[in-house]
Amino acid sequence: MTTLTPVLSKNWDRSDSFTLDAYRETGGYGPLHTALGMAPDALVDLVKGSGLRGRGGAGFPTGMKWGFLPKDNPNPRYLVVNADESEPGTCKDIPLMLANPHALVEGVAIASYAIKANQAFIYVRGEVLHVIRRMQHAVAEAYAAGLLGRDILGSGYDLDVVVHAGAGAYICGEETALLDSLEGYRGQPRLKPPFPAVAGLYASPTVVNNVESIASVPSIVENGADWFTAMGTEKSAGFGFFSLSGHVAKPGQYEAPLGITLRELLDMAGGIRAGHRLKFWTPGGSSTPIFTDEHLDTPLDFESVGAAGSMLGTRALQIFDETTCVVKAVGRWISFYAHESCGKCTPCREGNYWMVQVLDRLENGEGTEADIEKLLDICDNLLGRSFCALGDGAASPVMSSIQYFRQEYVDHMEQRGCPFDHAKSTLWGGNR
Template identity: 70%
Template sequence: MTENNHVLTPVLTKRWLSPNSWTRHTYEQLEGYTALPKALKAHPDQLIELVKASGLRGRGGAGFPTGLKWSFIPQGDGKPHYLVINADEGEPGTCKDIPLMMADPHSLIEGCIITSFAIRANFCAIYVRGEVLHCIRRLNAAVQEAYAAGYLGKNILGSGFDLDLVVHAGAGAYICGEETALLDSLEGRRGQPRLKPPFPATAGLYASPTVVNNVETIASVPYIVNGGSDWFRAMGREKSPGPKIFSLSGHVEKPGQYEAPMGITLRELLDMAGGMKDGIPLKFWTPGGSSTPMFTAEHLDVPLDFEGCAQAGSMLGTTALQIFNETVSVPWAVMKWTEFYKHESCGKCTPCREGTFWLTQILQRMVRGEGSPSDIETLLDICDNILGRSFCALGDGATSPITSAIKYFKHEFLELCQQQNAAAQPELAGASS
């Protein structure tokens, strides 16, 4: 994989097609667990500085610099430190972390050990979405293999460093993808977001310093230890370096996971995926799952990195590219997404709990053909009352599909209202006669 995006050499996905790629044997044959001895010989602060220098940014959506997040953990405070992996992956369209854990769980485990050593944590939890039982079983088997080989447990590889790792199955709540709701769930409480500050870096799991990172973020760490920060920065773009897994779903010939440098465009990804399904033109798409403002065919050449998407009016999010062709009704798609957010709202705050309910009611009415032009203003007004006023980002994310859909496809919402008026006209004529 090179900076000019022409030669694609897989990094994160290089073992995915190997026979029994999920076993320790295959992982070790393909450079697995070679970064760990190097890391354990270094000083923890050196590892934090290495990851800082690499420019690795969180792959879970927000894009916060990973090394900087690690450095926030207070040292010498006498408290236990924890590493928590967010493998909840509940965002509609997002499907990169589960395939990674299915195909190459040991890359995540090796990343967990190195990260725990860097932040001086002796306990790590991987919080996995409860519905993916096959993935949980495979992760548990990989953890057992790592314990058996001495990569986990007491005195890892004779370094004097101890680490215990557990795989925790969630109970299928989208809200637990929010890091503080995830921590509450891990502690055995109802998954609801916490008030911040205090932030997890100082008061996270069990009120102790905690780093919460995404699966893909931590799976990138062993490659940085082996390759170095300059090698990592040679891929992608200056402010968003490195390789990234892009999830293409919807109306493409070959949907699936595509690894490419940060900053690639949808036009290039569509070429890799065989183009639009059945040749029907692209209508709209999401760059990072349904909670990111949608793009249209005009945005085919937007660089898919944190800065490029933001400048074009959306967010990179989880790089879940949902592709829709011209056969899809925008109001219908937005309604389906909004039904999801209404269902998944934890109910803690009024703007999100009530707002998503009313957004769903109005959209369902419009899709049934019973809406009026004033409903469009009402939708925008409700979104304005949710955005920036909800307790966590779930409420904000629920407004993105609606506001962006009205921005680019307002005529489709108006057409639904006109169809209703046209249908009502004959009735009125019959009544007057």
């Protein structure tokens, strides 16, 4: 397979792709005009029929989530876009907002109309100031053109959109922690239930969707549900970004149908860097169990990746060749999770801290066989026992790395240190 499906990325090669004029030249905001002529419930049914699943990692059906809002709740309804992209290896939403912000703005307008919301928020990771400014400019252009605000396109529908800069916390990628942060509180996960659909932002019915999920909606309105389901697989319909990074010849964003394999993507990306071979990779970012070269032909859809023992997640394909020390790589990830743990629950707060200590000992050749078992024991106390998915995500690379590379952990002990020359790996500052 060599055919990509450039939909959200089709105009990224234009220097002015982020402007309203450029977006409209290729039919932008036509779907919004179409949507405003439809009944809101018909839009929800359209998205349900398309099979669009959340592109933020969980893969929950988008239209179904929209349909969960209670019809008898008198409070205002809100749409919140989760643009707090902070997962190591995940890098799709930021370039999308930078190169094609109006796809998101139009998606926000359509989705808000579908769920009968008159207020929407785009919560952007605070560190990416250039993206925040790009989104603010796009929203301002849309207001000036009558595409947001009062009586949009003469339809009688009103919508206000706020671009909110986050405060730099990875935990705010969790939807309820994001809502607390948006309300001005410290970002920490809430106890569920109640779920955001019932009591979300300001205790009102709220839909929280990922950037890519919402940005995909205009193309579905324009082309129809059958067009979308014709791509991907039966249960994982449509297209998505596959973010290749690490030891690959041509890293970048590859927009392709779900169900494509890493082997096919590597063929398009020029393969592993010259003179090296694949050792391990992540199918959905650092919080998903790692894969090895035996999984090269695993279809990258939710069901197939799950059946193979990992998660599709955000389709962040981090590629590592044989120069990479898996113990060091996992140690780097767990250091990140220990730093970003909000501290609300004991398993995550303490478990990640202690895994950092154990992994440091092992990496420096000071560990024992008991330390490997200790890591697995800590992971067992994290899985399913932390307040949110951060704990589960942190346990994933540790457990899977021991499953596939236990001997490498042993080698560190037997050789009294790391057996790898990190100067040969570009990941640790070595030369390519």
